[in-house]
Amino acid sequence: MTLAKTASKWLNTLCLAILVAMFVIPFVWMISTSVKSYGETVIFPPKWIPDQIHWENFSKAWNSGPFLNYFMNSLIVSVGILLLQLVTCVSAAYAFARYRFRGSRVLFGLTMVTLMIPSQLIFLPVYLLLSKWGMLNSLLGLILPFSSSAFGIFLLRQSFMQAQEELLEAARLDDATEWKIIYRIMIPLARPTLVTFALFSFIAHWNDYFWPLVMTTTDAARTLPIGITKLREVEGGTAWHILMAGNMILVIPILIVFFFAQRQIIKAFVYSGVK
Numbered sequence: 001m002t003l004a005k006t007a008s009k010w011l012n013t014l015c016l017a018i019l020v021a022m023f024v025i026p027f028v029w030m031i032s033t034s035v036k037s038y039g040e041t042v043i044f045p046p047k048w049i050p051d052q053i054h055w056e057n058f059s060k061a062w063n064s065g066p067f068l069n070y071f072m073n074s075l076i077v078s079v080g081i082l083l084l085q086l087v088t089c090v091s092a093a094y095a096f097a098r099y100r101f102r103g104s105r106v107l108f109g110l111t112m113v114t115l116m117i118p119s120q121l122i123f124l125p126v127y128l129l130l131s132k133w134g135m136l137n138s139l140l141g142l143i144l145p146f147s148s149s150a151f152g153i154f155l156l157r158q159s160f161m162q163a164q165e166e167l168l169e170a171a172r173l174d175d176a177t178e179w180k181i182i183y184r185i186m187i188p189l190a191r192p193t194l195v196t197f198a199l200f201s202f203i204a205h206w207n208d209y210f211w212p213l214v215m216t217t218t219d220a221a222r223t224l225p226i227g228i229t230k231l232r233e234v235e236g237g238t239a240w241h242i243l244m245a246g247n248m249i250l251v252i253p254i255l256i257v258f259f260f261a262q263r264q265i266i267k268a269f270v271y272s273g274v275k
Contacts, residue, residue, distance in 0.1 A: 030251075034058070034244040041240040057245035061231055064242070066219050067249070070227035073139060075253075077223060078206045080143040085201055086194070088148040093156035094182050098168065108157075114150045120210070127214060137221045142212055146205060152197045159190035195264035203254055224250050 029048075033041055034057055036050040061067070096108050126145050135141030163186060171181050187194065209225040216222045231246045232238050 030244050030247055033240055034248045036241050038239060038241055054241065057241050058249065061242050061246040061249060065227055065230055067224070067227055069219060070222060070224040071249075073221060074206055074224040076139055077142045077212075078202050080139070081146045081205045082198055082201050084143065084147040085149045085152055086198065089152035089156055089197070090182060090187065090194075092148070092153045093160055094178075094186060096153065097157045097160035098163075111150045111153055115154075123211070123214060130215070135215075137216050137218050139221060141215050142221070142223070145211070149197075149201065152201065155193055155197050156190060159193040160186050163189055192264045192266075195261050199257060199261045199265065202257055206254060207250070 032048050032050065035053045035055065036047075036057075037052070037054055040047055040050050092111075096104060096111075130136065130141045130144070135144070167185060168181060171185060176184070207225060208223070212221075212223045212226055216226070219227075228243070228246045228250055231243045
């Protein structure tokens, strides 16, 4: 191996290590702070490992407000959006992938254009419409605007296009309906992509702060990310240890979902040729 190749290998390794550290260090710091005492969070130089583990920070964070209500609202909204998106995105992606009808390319192009529009630009007309329908401070008002996803349609369309046409023709000769073809053939073939999209959707809406803040004014309809912001003033100041414990409560469900879905995510990247 030449000196240039060796230097290039070490440089790539160093860049990857720096990139990994940029993501991992803040997360480790959050875990460390969540089990510290208040005094240990404000001392200088900072300490990574606390003298004593303060598990009670989690119970203080949980009991500082209606967190069970926030948690259930986040769960209902995230899962509700995910189920609606799976139904609409699978149907639309199958139509765009396997059928050629008048205007299909224009419709798909318009769908892709919506990916370029920030949601903050269209929130006002959507807000006024849902307000007119009486959906402010309701979970339905948090779910409906995200009932479909252009990103999901694009991702699933690419996977559905990989299926062999002969396989679909054979299924049609056996009198299989289009819904049966989607359920029995297309979805199993695209399962890794489907799981990956489901994970992205769940994380995005579980962590969503902007839309619940706009649509809700009462604790009855508010979600966990908004509840976490109230922890900053638990002890009369910025209680970083309580705040980080609350953030850990917010992150743990995402880690659990990712743990169970990671194998399918790797398969999705292998299937699409990204790896």
